[in-house]
Amino acid sequence: MKNQVERIIFIVALIASVLILFMDFTFLSVILGISCLVYLVLGWYLLNPAKTRRFNFVYFWIGYSFSTVFLTLILVNYEVQLFKIFQYTVLAMLLLSIILMASVRKVREKGLVENILKTLLLIAIDIISIII
Amino acid sequence: MKKLVIFVLLTLICFNFSCEKDNKYLAFDPFIVSLVSFIEDLDNCPIESISSEEYFNYANPLENLMMVYDHKLIKSIRSNEIQKGTDIQNIFSEEFLSSFPSIKPESINSETSIIIKKINKVLISNDNKDCIPRLKKIENFIVRNKKLNEDYSDLLLGYSTFLRHAVIIHEEFDVSKDDEDITWKECMTEKANQLADCKNCYVEKAYFALSWPLSLSIWAIDCGIASLID
Numbered sequence: 001m002k003n004q005v006e007r008i009i010f011i012v013a014l015i016a017s018v019l020i021l022f023m024d025f026t027f028l029s030v031i032l033g034i035s036c037l038v039y040l041v042l043g044w045y046l047l048n049p050a051k052t053r054r055f056n057f058v059y060f061w062i063g064y065s066f067s068t069v070f071l072t073l074i075l076v077n078y079e080v081q082l083f084k085i086f087q088y089t090v091l092a093m094l095l096l097s098i099i100l101m102a103s104v105r106k107v108r109e110k111g112l113v114e115n116i117l118k119t120l121l122l123i124a125i126d127i128i129s130i131i132i
Numbered sequence: 133m134k135k136l137v138i139f140v141l142l143t144l145i146c147f148n149f150s151c152e153k154d155n156k157y158l159a160f161d162p163f164i165v166s167l168v169s170f171i172e173d174l175d176n177c178p179i180e181s182i183s184s185e186e187y188f189n190y191a192n193p194l195e196n197l198m199m200v201y202d203h204k205l206i207k208s209i210r211s212n213e214i215q216k217g218t219d220i221q222n223i224f225s226e227e228f229l230s231s232f233p234s235i236k237p238e239s240i241n242s243e244t245s246i247i248i249k250k251i252n253k254v255l256i257s258n259d260n261k262d263c264i265p266r267l268k269k270i271e272n273f274i275v276r277n278k279k280l281n282e283d284y285s286d287l288l289l290g291y292s293t294f295l296r297h298a299v300i301i302h303e304e305f306d307v308s309k310d311d312e313d314i315t316w317k318e319c320m321t322e323k324a325n326q327l328a329d330c331k332n333c334y335v336e337k338a339y340f341a342l343s344w345p346l347s348l349s350i351w352a353i354d355c356g357i358a359s360l361i362d
Contacts (some may be wrong), residue, residue, distance in 0.1 A: 040345060071344060080321075081328030082337070089341035 003111075006046040009038055010118060013070060017125050020077050021132060029077055032070040039067035049111030058100050062115060065093040069122045076129050087130050094123045163277060163284060164247065170273050171250040192271045194293045201294065206301055244284050251292055264303075267296040319355035 013035035020028040038046070043063010044056045068090045075083035097119050101112055251270060271292050278285045314322070327333065327340060340347045 068341070068344065080324050082324050082340070085328075085337040086341045086344075089338055093342070 002046060003049060009035060009046070010066075013066075014121060014125075017070065017073050017122075020073050021125070021129055024077065029074050032074050036067045036070040036074070039063040039070070043067060047111075047115060049114075055104055058104055061093075061100060062097045062119070065090065065097045066118070066122060068093055069126055072126065073129060087126060091123065091126050091130075094119050094126065166277065167247055167270075167273065167288070168250055171247070171253075171270060192268075192275060192289065192293055194290055198293055198297050202297060202301065244287055247284070247288050248291055251288075251295060264296055264299055267292050267299070271296070314359070316352075316355045316359045319358055320351055323351050323355070 012031060016028045016031040016035070019025070020032060040063065043066060044060035047062050047066075048056070048059045068086065072083060072086040072090050075086055098116055101115055101119075251267070271289055274285050274289045274292070278289075327337060330336065
């Protein structure tokens with residue numbers, strides 16, 4: 001159930017992220033803002049596929065990175081001057097997330113492929129936003 | 133209704149009279165003729181040529197009375213009801229004329245409208261700083277030559293004084309805009325711009341991006357406090 005909810009939130013946020021790169025609608029910013037808050041506060045819980053509380057920090061970091069991606073896209077949309085530094089920082093954060101996921105054994109066991117895939121998708125969106 | 137008629141009259145007269153008509157009316161009144169030529173000369177002369185003696189020997193009887201209207205003007209300017217230029221006539225006809233029985237609404241005729249148009253030109257074609265002494269000179273001229281035509285002089289003196297005060301308040305308002313309270317959003321944008329413009333702040337910027345929940349919260353609280361205190 002928890003994973004299903006997280007997947008729905010991620011898919012909605014992902015679609016909003018892609019759309020916001022090409023369209024300027026306030027509701028897309030609102031969706032991204034909510035997703036940003038959800039991943040910031042509950043990322044450690046939602047992204048963790050196992051019931052164990054171990055490695056919460058790794059999942060918190062992944063959620064934090066996802067959250068920063070969504071914030072970056074809002075900043076890009078509103079053309080806040082700081083968005084460039086966010087784009088590069090978030091790229092580093094996402095790469096670090098992949099390294100963390102791949103290196104911690106317990107994290108590697110469950111949900112690794114799914115989380116890495118999500119991270120790669122967000123890296124792609126971040127790179128597109130840098131190119132655009 | 134009366135106020136509305138005055139305003140409509142003022143506006144129509146000010147904008148619809150042609151130059152030929154101007155000259156036709158000017159031919160009849162020596163006061164108007166001399167005032168028009170005075171304003172035209174004044175408009176052409178550089179501001180440095182206006183003597184300080186003229187500036188200090190200033191005896192406008194309406195000056196003290198204008199204090200009453202200053203707060204109304206401030207209110208109107210703050211709410212953007214009046215802009216530099218002709219909008220002032222609206223407030224002038226509504227507020228000022230109605231409270232000065234000595235100024236007869238009948239005196240707003242084509243001849244005074246010519247002068248009002250000329251005075252407006254002084255205002256529009258000059259910066260605020262330049263037009264204040266020019267308006268003062270016009271007022272001095274009217275006070276000195278008041279006896280030539282008392283029907284028009286009060287109205288024109290009132291108009292020029294009213295206009296000058298509006299310009300002064302406009303200018304003060306513009307100057308004080310820098311120190312004015314900034315909104316929360318403006319404060320946040322200013323902080324973001326400051327950090328973005330910082331050239332040797334690579335680590336600072338990266339740290340800000342990494343710790344954005346904390347950094348943005350601090351900015352938000354600071355700006356909130358600033359907007360509350362101001």
